[in-house]
Amino acid sequence: MSNRFDVIINGAGLVGSSIAIGLAKAGFKVLVIEFHPLEKLYPQDDYGLRVSAFTPSSKKWLEYVDAWDGLQHTGRITPFLHMHVWDEGGMGELTFDAAGTGSDALGWIMDNEATQGVLIDRALKLDNITILDNTKLESFEKVAGDVEVTLSNGDQYVTALIIGADGGRSMVRDWANIPTTGWSYGQKTIVGQVRPEKSHDNTCWQRFLDNGPLALLPLNDGRCSLAWHTTYEEADELLALDPEAFSDRLSEGFQWKFGRIEIAGELGAYPLRLNHAQTYVRENFALAGDAAHSIHPLAGLGVNIGYLDSATLVEELINAKKAGISLGDLTMLKRYEKRRKVHNMLIMGSMDLFKRSSTSQSKVVKGARNLGLSAANKLPFVKRKLARMAMGYYGDIPSFVKP
Numbered sequence: 001m002s003n004r005f006d007v008i009i010n011g012a013g014l015v016g017s018s019i020a021i022g023l024a025k026a027g028f029k030v031l032v033i034e035f036h037p038l039e040k041l042y043p044q045d046d047y048g049l050r051v052s053a054f055t056p057s058s059k060k061w062l063e064y065v066d067a068w069d070g071l072q073h074t075g076r077i078t079p080f081l082h083m084h085v086w087d088e089g090g091m092g093e094l095t096f097d098a099a100g101t102g103s104d105a106l107g108w109i110m111d112n113e114a115t116q117g118v119l120i121d122r123a124l125k126l127d128n129i130t131i132l133d134n135t136k137l138e139s140f141e142k143v144a145g146d147v148e149v150t151l152s153n154g155d156q157y158v159t160a161l162i163i164g165a166d167g168g169r170s171m172v173r174d175w176a177n178i179p180t181t182g183w184s185y186g187q188k189t190i191v192g193q194v195r196p197e198k199s200h201d202n203t204c205w206q207r208f209l210d211n212g213p214l215a216l217l218p219l220n221d222g223r224c225s226l227a228w229h230t231t232y233e234e235a236d237e238l239l240a241l242d243p244e245a246f247s248d249r250l251s252e253g254f255q256w257k258f259g260r261i262e263i264a265g266e267l268g269a270y271p272l273r274l275n276h277a278q279t280y281v282r283e284n285f286a287l288a289g290d291a292a293h294s295i296h297p298l299a300g301l302g303v304n305i306g307y308l309d310s311a312t313l314v315e316e317l318i319n320a321k322k323a324g325i326s327l328g329d330l331t332m333l334k335r336y337e338k339r340r341k342v343h344n345m346l347i348m349g350s351m352d353l354f355k356r357s358s359t360s361q362s363k364v365v366k367g368a369r370n371l372g373l374s375a376a377n378k379l380p381f382v383k384r385k386l387a388r389m390a391m392g393y394y395g396d397i398p399s400f401v402k403p
């Protein structure tokens with residue numbers, strides 16, 4: 001194997017593996033470094049703990065990278081046709097329907113492990129992608145406009161561009177000396193599979209409680225994926241309950257709308273942070289996905305904005321190659337940043353505001369939230385705008401994902 005690659009991607013996650021395929025399809029020679037053994041990332045017998053709700057724009061991207069059929073093949077991917085958000089007091093509510101949006105669903109639920117497995121399977125079939133797993137980038141040196149990297153096993157490779165797709169604790173971000181702005185939400189999300197007594201009706205359900213939103217995402221086998229965003233204290237208290245008592249609290253949280261909701265799989269919890277890289281690029285370096293931004297998962301947009309990064313970065317790199325510009329060129333990389341950063345900030349800001357209003361104990365804020373939900377629900381123009389945003393159609397959309 002020659003030691004020169006057009007691009008080296010750190011991280012074979014949802015974002016990194018999709019960028020690798022997008023670039024390889026355009027003829028780039030790509031090296032992917034992943035520190036976990038690949039078989040550990042592959043689908044298990046059951047849905048993994050973390051699921052994502054893919055927007056129609058993400059579906060387009062997954063189709064472009066030839067992963068959509070593979071996702072369908074798993075039998076796990078579940079369309080949702082409706083979304084219903086309501087407030088604890090029951091006064092404010094917001095509903096969306098796929099009908100009239102031009103898409104056959106508002107989105108699709110799929111667990112992250114299975115998606116990552118399908119993407120990696122696809123990447124392994126392409127001759128111009130090399131994946132090295134169970135290994136790490138150890139050090140780098142800039143050499144005549146390129147970067148020479150050394151892996152933990154001592155092997156060395158040269159490239160013009162290193163893409164950090166290595167998640168929220170990105171090592172590439174540190175290497176490129178890119179600071180972040182962020183804070184902890186002081187919250188955790190409890191996730192896992194649960195089985196409601198009544199049908200989920202292929203709907204995403206979300207109710208705002210005092211400590212944060214509680215959501216059920218529909219799964220193909222009648223179960224739902226739970227996302228219960230709450231304080232550290234309440235999360236720890238809930239996870240310490242026996243299954244019967246947990247089920248009581250959960251069913252109560254949804255006002256017994258679904259009858260009894262039983263635990264139907266393993267439960268886990270993730271701490272929540274907002275994190276935003278102050279720049280997405282340096283000469284020879286670019287960040288994408290959670291390496292560039294981690295957001296509150298209450299609207300399920302994290303990986304979707306990561307896929308928009310992926311599609312935009314691939315588009316800019318293809319244009320650079322056609323124009324004979326080095327893939328590490330800062331001016332070209334800045335164009336990618338310009339196209340993504342403002343829109344990611346808009347989404348992050350909206351989610352942050354939403355999160356703050358969702359946990360505020362102030363009667364005024366609660367009233368405004370109720371009013372906001374009801375008003376948005378009654379104003380077709382606002383609702384259409386919100387639906388397009390939730391479907392991933394906003395801002396400077398890369399050509400691969402245009403509706």
Ligand SMILES: Cc1cc2nc3c(=O)[nH]c(=O)nc-3n(C[C@H](O)[C@H](O)[C@H](O)COP(=O)(O)OP(=O)(O)OC[C@H]3O[C@@H](n4cnc5c(N)ncnc54)[C@H](O)[C@@H]3O)c2cc1C
Nearest residue numbers: 011013014015035053166167289290297300301302303304
């Ligand atoms: C509780 C919870 C619920 C969520 N729900 C949703 C949702 O419904 N919808 C949605 O869109 N998003 C959701 N998200 C966010 C979503 O999971 C992330 O945005 C998404 O996983 C980011 O993908 P990524 O590829 O950028 O990073 P990651 O998924 O973190 O992947 C990074 C990859 O890089 C590898 N890696 C890390 N460091 C190194 C290193 N030093 N060297 C080599 N490899 C490395 C990792 O092993 C991994 O394979 C949720 C997040 C949480 C915490």
